Amino acid sequence: MQEAIPLRRLLVVDPCDDCHQLLPGLRSIGWDVDSCELEAAVDRPCDIGLLRLQPFHLERPEAVKDLISRSGTEWIAVLSQEVLRLQNVGDFVCEWFFDFHTLPFDVSRVQVTLGRAFGMARLRGQGSTHVEQPEHELLGDSRSIRELRKLLGKLAPTESPVLIRGESGTGKELVARTLHRQSQRHARPFVAINCGAIPEHLIQSELFGHEKGAFTGAHQRKVGRIEAANGGTLFLDEIGDLPLELQANLLRFLQEKHIERVGGSQLIPVDVRVLAATHVDLEAAIGAGRFREDLYYRLNVLQVVTAPLRERHGDVRMLANHFSHFYSQETGRRPRSFSEEALVVMGNHGWPGNVRELANRVRRGLVLAEGRQIEAADLGLSSAQSAPVPMCTLEDYLYQAEHQALCDVLNRHGDNMSVAAKVLGISRPTFYRLLHKHQIR
Template sequence: MNKTDVLCLALGGDGLDVVMHVLQQQGWQVSHVSGASAALAELGMRRHGVGLMRVGDTTEATLHAMEQCVQACPGMEWVALCDEAFLESAPFRDLILESFFDYQLMPLDWNETLHLLDHLARRARLRQQRRAAVVQGEALGMVGNSPPMQQLRQTIRKVATAQACVLIGGESGTGKELAARAVHECSQRRAGPFVAVNCAAIAPSLIQSELFGYERGAFTGATTLKRGVIEMAQGGTLFLDEIGDLPLDLQANLLRFLQNKTINRVGGVSHLEVDVRVIAASHVDLGDAVARGRFREDLFYRLNVLTLTMPPLRKRMEDVAPLAEHFFRLCANERSARLQGFSVHALAAMADYTWPGNVRELCNRVLRAVVMSDSRWITPADLGLAQTLPVTRTDLDAARTRAERDAIHHTLLRVGHNVTHAARELGVSRMTLYRLMDKHGLAPMTREEMNGIQAAVP
């Protein structure tokens, strides 16, 4: 995306041709579409950073088209171009407040409009850089660029070139299965199946038949032949999660399979050769389990050839925010159009939490917040976390945040919470001031302020 790229969308009204002409003269690269269908097709093919939406009326159909276009590209900064009379429509005002960065009245005040577009172009460039960092961080399917994660990805690529067993350690919820899948996808077995089984989730009486399968008539109810998960992973990778919960008698059978590369189905007499790479994982220390007599020593050494250790989330706190953003994007179908992301207080609360449930807990909390949030920004309460003061990377950033909040707070007090006057004194648009108030947890708009949006932008 070029930093001077802007999409001009016509949903009725006139004057957009003049707007495009002026923008092109000012050096902007302009794309133009008319109608919601063409806009959705364009947004599906190409990413734009800034959009100008010319609106011709405030009918229900037009409002629906506006909302569709905004939802089609969540990271895009939209500005509505409208007539002043449209601001008398409450649904239109609500949509602008919830889903648009700002609005401009026609005919445009070009000094204000060009200043706004320059600001949005810088925001779009920052979004592009953040997306590039996320893409890099999501290499091998794992989000995060902290030193522990960079080291883990390097180790996975090395481990993937071998055929020996892999043992993955780490606390519950750290993503051991994700690491196992990454090893598989980086290996020469990537074209084969990846079969995962949780040894702790299967009843002890069923584990042997689940792993090795059974012949018809092997026991009551065995009316057909059933292949086990080892056989199903032929030519690929078998992931045995929580292998420390495998009963001792089954450990002996698994050891025999690892040594001979053959299995016997329950009730069968023939040996079946299998070509499977085994990756095992456990949240308990298997070395300690061996010392306690709960895990076979010979099986431990057979599995413990190549090792990976998943870092707990508290050891890579710089990855919390990117992970939260990643899960927020994955919840796109679950969230309302007005939900924009995480408030500064939510980010601070996540940074101050120790995450005993690791990445799994973070994912679950974000999903719950997306479903339960009633505002534009997810709060600590939505996440089920205690609110803390924002913790930023540097004292300078903290000072800037405090100074910004104090300036807004004192200005609002001085002008009697008249947002129009406060915005004029602060040198920002009212829409920007509303967002800053929301960001810093200052008093929300009153009904009178909502009605006051009919006034012209100062």
């Protein structure tokens, strides 16, 4: 029995008489055709869209842009001679539509264009990994990101402090928000403060608040960030930049669970879960006297480490497509896919700025792209800059491993060859043969 060919869904928006005359023929060759006004089109699923472009669409293009951006498929514009004469119609169609047709229709050409658009939409769907997710979501399918999501699922329900460590741009605040969202405190405030971004003379007031008249310019009482987070989660980003005096005050709060506003004497109980993040080596900072050891152990009850993007193999393409959709609304341009060269260059790039760098480059690419795809140059990357380090063969790697193992065992047991061979799990003759092979001794 021959397998039935699935219907291809075509949505015709703001159809004209010519459009209606075209539809029976399209149904006869396997298209499942639906039609509606523009206002209702966003809620209609389709594989391909056909839009009769009219002057009022060009006067108020936001609705058309929103429809095309949210549908995630290819659209074909239908243009009358009147619309063709309008200013900027060419730029608008080239920017937002896969193709266009002028009235009256050439039926055979329409059928070919619809088939090409359907094929392109399927290819785009296979390459795109954009998923509608909550605003704060850890995207990716690499092993490190899967393990991170699993770990956060275990840590979120607890009340213990968590220290989040990782390079700049790896999503430490995103981790903190995920912990809050999955915790019992999710309906209460999430308050973030960057300890390195607030002037030192203001940070105590920002954290603990102040009473009216506490200092020059304090014209009214101010509730601090810690108090504002009561019942919820307090996220202290770049905790390594907190001045030593404030470290002592924070330690006291963690121990006693209450604060005093600057200029006040009243003890104010505050119930918060504290999450902290840093990209600096806190152990080295303790050794240098820049960070309190007792505060370190208060914050480092549980620990999360965010992986740099260069170690998240396979996630670059998914994240790039996500940012293309995310920033398309801000830039006023339709989401774009990436050329093959751009994907190769992104895969080879070291991403010193991590996910933050990727987001900014995609944002730039959306603005600069002139074609239907974002090219490597639009991202500010070149093939020469991102050339991969040549890979060795498996035989090369095995040779290097053997050589290193021999050097290591000789450094430790060089005065006793029998012991050295036994440590490596080989016989003495094999050991001497390997020494000769690697020209050692």
